[in-house]
Amino acid sequence: MTGTVTAIDTGFLQSRRRRRRRAPSAVVAAAFVIVALVVLCAIGGHWLAPYPAGKQDLVATLQGPSGAHLLGTDDLGRDVFSRIIVGAASALTGPLVISLGAMVIGTLLGLLAGYRGGIVETVIMRWVDLMYAVPQLLIAIVVVGVLDGSYWEAVLVLVVLTAPGDTRIMRGATIAQRSLPYVEALRVLGVPGPRILLRHIWPTLMPLTVAQTFLNFATSLVSLASLSFLGLGVAPGAADWGRMLAEGRELIATNPWTAVAPGIAIALTAASMNIVGDWLHERLTSGSNR
Amino acid sequence: MNEIHMPAPTTLEVSGLTITGPNGPIVADVDFTVRPGEIIGIVGESGSGKSMTARALMGILPPGVSASGSVRYQGRELLPGKAGRRLSEDFAMVFQDPFTMLNPLMRAGRHVSETLRDERGRRLRGAAARNEELRRLAEVGITDASVANRYPFELSGGMRQRVGIAATLSCNPQLLIADEATTALDVTTQAEILDLLRGLQAQRAMSMVLITHDLGVAFSMCDRIFVLYAGRLIEQAPSDALARFPLHPYTRGLVDSDPPAERRVQALSSMPGSVPRAADVLGQCPFVDRCVFAADECRAPVRLALVEPDRFSACVRIDEIRGQLEEPTLVAATTVEAVPADAKHGEPLVAISQVSKRFTRAGRHVDALRGVDVTVYPGESVGIVGESGSGKTTLGRCVVGLETPSSGQIRIGEVDASDFAALPRRDASALRGVVQMAFQDPYSTLSPARTIGASLHEAVRLDATSSAPTVSELLELVGLPAHYAKRMPSALSGGERQRVALARSLARNPQLIVCDEIVSALDVSVQAQILNLLSRLQRELGVGYLFITHDLAVVRQVTDRVYVLRHGKVVESGRTEQVLDAPQADYTKKLLSSIPVREHTAA
Numbered sequence: 001m002t003g004t005v006t007a008i009d010t011g012f013l014q015s016r017r018r019r020r021r022r023a024p025s026a027v028v029a030a031a032f033v034i035v036a037l038v039v040l041c042a043i044g045g046h047w048l049a050p051y052p053a054g055k056q057d058l059v060a061t062l063q064g065p066s067g068a069h070l071l072g073t074d075d076l077g078r079d080v081f082s083r084i085i086v087g088a089a090s091a092l093t094g095p096l097v098i099s100l101g102a103m104v105i106g107t108l109l110g111l112l113a114g115y116r117g118g119i120v121e122t123v124i125m126r127w128v129d130l131m132y133a134v135p136q137l138l139i140a141i142v143v144v145g146v147l148d149g150s151y152w153e154a155v156l157v158l159v160v161l162t163a164p165g166d167t168r169i170m171r172g173a174t175i176a177q178r179s180l181p182y183v184e185a186l187r188v189l190g191v192p193g194p195r196i197l198l199r200h201i202w203p204t205l206m207p208l209t210v211a212q213t214f215l216n217f218a219t220s221l222v223s224l225a226s227l228s229f230l231g232l233g234v235a236p237g238a239a240d241w242g243r244m245l246a247e248g249r250e251l252i253a254t255n256p257w258t259a260v261a262p263g264i265a266i267a268l269t270a271a272s273m274n275i276v277g278d279w280l281h282e283r284l285t286s287g288s289n290r
Numbered sequence: 291m292n293e294i295h296m297p298a299p300t301t302l303e304v305s306g307l308t309i310t311g312p313n314g315p316i317v318a319d320v321d322f323t324v325r326p327g328e329i330i331g332i333v334g335e336s337g338s339g340k341s342m343t344a345r346a347l348m349g350i351l352p353p354g355v356s357a358s359g360s361v362r363y364q365g366r367e368l369l370p371g372k373a374g375r376r377l378s379e380d381f382a383m384v385f386q387d388p389f390t391m392l393n394p395l396m397r398a399g400r401h402v403s404e405t406l407r408d409e410r411g412r413r414l415r416g417a418a419a420r421n422e423e424l425r426r427l428a429e430v431g432i433t434d435a436s437v438a439n440r441y442p443f444e445l446s447g448g449m450r451q452r453v454g455i456a457a458t459l460s461c462n463p464q465l466l467i468a469d470e471a472t473t474a475l476d477v478t479t480q481a482e483i484l485d486l487l488r489g490l491q492a493q494r495a496m497s498m499v500l501i502t503h504d505l506g507v508a509f510s511m512c513d514r515i516f517v518l519y520a521g522r523l524i525e526q527a528p529s530d531a532l533a534r535f536p537l538h539p540y541t542r543g544l545v546d547s548d549p550p551a552e553r554r555v556q557a558l559s560s561m562p563g564s565v566p567r568a569a570d571v572l573g574q575c576p577f578v579d580r581c582v583f584a585a586d587e588c589r590a591p592v593r594l595a596l597v598e599p600d601r602f603s604a605c606v607r608i609d610e611i612r613g614q615l616e617e618p619t620l621v622a623a624t625t626v627e628a629v630p631a632d633a634k635h636g637e638p639l640v641a642i643s644q645v646s647k648r649f650t651r652a653g654r655h656v657d658a659l660r661g662v663d664v665t666v667y668p669g670e671s672v673g674i675v676g677e678s679g680s681g682k683t684t685l686g687r688c689v690v691g692l693e694t695p696s697s698g699q700i701r702i703g704e705v706d707a708s709d710f711a712a713l714p715r716r717d718a719s720a721l722r723g724v725v726q727m728a729f730q731d732p733y734s735t736l737s738p739a740r741t742i743g744a745s746l747h748e749a750v751r752l753d754a755t756s757s758a759p760t761v762s763e764l765l766e767l768v769g770l771p772a773h774y775a776k777r778m779p780s781a782l783s784g785g786e787r788q789r790v791a792l793a794r795s796l797a798r799n800p801q802l803i804v805c806d807e808i809v810s811a812l813d814v815s816v817q818a819q820i821l822n823l824l825s826r827l828q829r830e831l832g833v834g835y836l837f838i839t840h841d842l843a844v845v846r847q848v849t850d851r852v853y854v855l856r857h858g859k860v861v862e863s864g865r866t867e868q869v870l871d872a873p874q875a876d877y878t879k880k881l882l883s884s885i886p887v888r889e890h891t892a893a
Contacts, residue, residue: 181735182736184729184735185727188726190718190719
């Protein structure tokens with residue numbers, strides 16, 4: 001029968017995959033280290049930083065990197081290195097809330113739309129289409145600009161703008177699962193629909209959710225930074241990477257680190273999050289795929 | 291010596307072929323020969339290594355798998371060699387799956403002319419290519435010239451297999467290897483393709499290696515048969531001799547587990563367990579753990595040995611047990627009468643009347659069912675027989691509410707179950723306790739990340755009444771030990787998974803189980819176990835079956851009445867033995883005559 005070749009093939013591939021899984025590549029390891037560092041800084045930044053983030057030293061402004069100031073100081077004499085460390089908190093919390101919020105909303109709506117179909121699906125998906133049709137960052141700028149422009153407003157707007165992407169992905173995946181034999185078997189058995197959705201389909205789609213959440217994290221980190229670069233969402237003077245980037249722009253001739261350091265921090269964190277998300281996705285899917 | 295006893299010239303001579311994968315040997319020490327113009331069969335169940343053997347001959351082993359030993363083709367040694375290159379002109383292979391072996395972007399004709407060259411070694415073009423394509427397609431029985439211009443997806447399975455064969459023959463091979471070439475086809479198409487292969491083989495005086503799991507196909511086609519088990523050859527014999535009396539307990543078991551199409555037996559003789567991995571049974575008789583004749587000497591290495599003129603067996607005890615092997619008692623193939631259908635009186639459990647189902651996709655209509663009437667009485671086993679496209683699966687899905695009929699009515703007991711979605715929740719839930727379904731592929735119906743116990747418990751908890759069986763009771767019912775509850779589906783063999791699937795459908799104490807091709811993906815020895823299990827459950831629990839299958843021999847063993855479906859219509863129905871013994875409809879006759887005949891009478 002068909003078994004001979006395929007059975008051996010899959011066994012073989014699995015063992016190979018398992019081998020690869022045991023030793024993540026250097027890039028993945030580096031990404032993990034970076035993410036861990038960012039998380040550490042976000043939690044304990046105030047204790048770790050050599051200087052308080054807001055402490056001005058008008059005598060030592062715009063210094064280059066030195067032993068006392070690893071990345072030099074800005075135009076108000078604030079230590080750039082300390083500000084990067086403390087800035088990790090606002091760089092992390094916002095995107096975390098956005099990606100988790102989008103995950104919850106997107107998963108619920110996507111599962112519902114995909115499994116129920118009909119009018120429920122139509123309403124949800126037309127809303128998604130609408131959100132896709134508008135220029136997202138522009139809407140965010142306008143909304144946050146018109147309101148009083150606080151950080152959490154920006155976060156909330158970005159949650160609403162990110163969720164449609166998750167919804168669309170989850171709906172597609174749910175539709176694909178709905179016609180699979182195991183779901184049909186459960187339906188014939190008489191297992192209620194909500195239980196099938198939450199206890200069977202959702203766990204199967206978990207890897208997808210995880211990957212998408214990490215991806216969203218990276219995207220919203222950049223979006224939030226862009227907003228604060230434009231002066232929205234974060235109060236002036238706060239230790240925030242996007243804000244620092246904007247303020248350091250004019251100082252680039254005297255101490256380039258004031259602009260380069262936050263730029264690198266944003267790019268590295270976003271890239272690391274993507275890599276970690278990809279790796280997790282691969283790991284989770286190879287585990288559940290037979 | 292050799293010069294004096296010159297054996298018949300051989301086309302292909304394989305000796306000591308060992309195929310090793312990353313987890314140890316897959317095939318160990320296999321010898322066989324193919325003489326010019328001869329058809330040999332390599333027969334084995336899944337896991338026997340037969341496909342790997344074919345791949346080794348063709349030089350297309352998957353990465354990480356290597357072959358050693360000797361493969362001599364017309365005196366030339368082919369191993370070790372560069373993969374794929376050496377064989378292009380003299381051997382060719384027909385693959386199993388006609389649906390994936392053709393390039394979907396190439397027209398049928400191109401597949402045939404792709405490798406054709408003129409005498410100066412140039413690719414054929416234009417009219418020359420076209421003429422050659424048509425000539426070669428005609429050779430495989432395709433006389434409709436428009437077929438050459440069609441894409442694979444526009445062709446039926448049998449047509450694709452013909453195109454595949456024409457493409458394979460384009461290099462004018464002297465040896466054709468057919469790896470399960472007809473397994474994926476309907477029985478009538480299979481008969482046509484086998485006829486075609488036989489005709490081509492005779493016309494071109496080719497040799498052929500037929501690799502199959504189906505003893506019927508092997509007996510009807512081959513001159514000599516090699517039986518492969520767990521990567522080892524355990525018997526070799528001319529096919530008529532093998533059919534008459536196998537000289538190895540495994541072959542005996544294999545022949546006996548194959549359900550006879552011409553009579554119903556009390557219980558199929560089935561071998562316990564399933565095929566072990568080749569690597570686990572290297573130093574002993576590979577069959578020892580399943581063999582009733584096992585003795586201490588079987589634990590030592592065994593080899594294929596001459597036991598009779600022209601016959602080889604790897605059973606070390608063959609001389610002692612021979613008498614018992616030939617004894618018909620082992621066969622247990624006593625003919626029984628089916629339970630008289632007249633005994634089932636009263637109200638029908640399921641009444642399907644004038645049910646039609648039309649699928650519409652992209653503006654095209656397909657009528658899967660056109661006015662089907664089927665009645666099932668309580669405790670009765672009813673067969674639905676048909677080829678692919680007959681609508682038999684759609685019918686089964688309508689009964690359990692996975693599809694909603696376009697018109698007509700399905701009554702289950704007192705309830706109109708035509709549209710499950712429109713039923714009140716309480717009624718729908720009650721119906722689930724009456725009618726259940728078992729699917730073809732038990733693996734894909736079990737959530738891969740859940741243990742067997744969790745999957746069964748999911749089903750058990752739905753039944754609020756105290757009469758609900760426990761997980762361990764369910765496992766016991768289908769003949770599995772209770773500790774299987776802790777296992778994952780991936781740790782089970784195909785037969786065990788099908789048992790679990792049956793156990794799950796039994797969790798709600800149904801009166802009817804719709805069985806959709808539940809044994810068609812299983813090896814014959816395992817199929818026999820499952821069929822016996824179905825009969826036992828029917829006796830013990832009084833559960834009925836709506837048994838959907840393409841296999842007439844199987845339907846004979848487990849059903850009381852049968853409906854023959856074709857293109858969504860019932861063409862014949864009645865008591866199973868009546869329909870199969872004295873078919874009225876032409877289509878039923880054609881189906882029956884397409885079953886490969888075994889030229890023997892076992893008992």
